[in-house]
Amino acid sequence: MERKELEAAVEAILFAAGEPVPAERLCLALEMSREQIDALCGALADRYRYDRCGLRLVQLGESYQLCSAPEHAPVIRKALEGRRPPKLSQTALEVLSIVAYFQPITRAYIDQIRGVDSAYTVSQLADRDLIEPCGRLAVPGRPIQYRTTQTFLRSFGLSTLEDLPELPQVSTEEGQAARALQERLALLRTQAESGAMED
Template identity: 50%
Template structure:
């Protein structure tokens, strides 16, 4: 099979899947090594960009997914007539931010930073597939640890957590100690959505799938 045909096969696999696919699974399907798959997918991404396709290739760690380009989000929504769910609250964004930048963390840690009970918010974020349990802390009571999910990365168009926006330096209080800035972290995450309606749709879609 020529490189062109293998590249087309990669495109067909991703299109038919409709969800992120591990590179190793593509390699197994085509009976090639992972390095060749990476090269083929890189060429596919370049090809889609070069011909200004309405589809782009999204890389999510070791997984790949075909998706519509953000500039056509309004047209896609108009055809699909998606019903929007309630957007994430400020509290939800703040909890997501605390977890994303410090994971894995316990509920007690999140509540210590935010200063309020977060049971309901954490439960909602887990149901919507943005947070998940990551084991237990080896302390009395063995509290649950929480972390973000692959859907969290997909919704915010991040390949990995290393691509999270940098935080400003923490301000100091009168005693010269750093103060917590959980609300700032929440705002940093919200920037990715407020500036791009397509990302907002991704979040809403993930919420809907989680509820189903």
């Protein structure tokens, strides 16, 4: 296939999928290497931006997706107002931030950080596909661990979790509490991994 045909094929696949498509699937479908697919998608994304198209080709981790250009958000919102999901509450944003920065994390640790029960909010975020279960912690009771999803990345305009902004500086006391929590989580993960190896 010629380059124009390959670009058209990528557009067709991503449009038909309507969700992120792993780069490896594009490689298989188009019989191309990962480097060639990345270069092709990069060139296509640049062309969309340069031509000021209504679409953008975005990379989400190891996947690619077609989405609308952010500058058209107001008119899209106006046209599709009835379909727009309700905004996230302050509580939901707080829980989502905790999951994003400390994932994988259990609900008990979310509750410990916030100081209140977060069961309803965790369930709500999972229903909106912003977080998802990602296994169980190897401790008594085997609690479910949660992580963010590709919908989270797309919703916040991130390609990977490394694009998250740095956590703000906190007071010495808060910093010590955060470090203690991170050390505790690291210890639990180590225990979980060693427990998994024994299984």
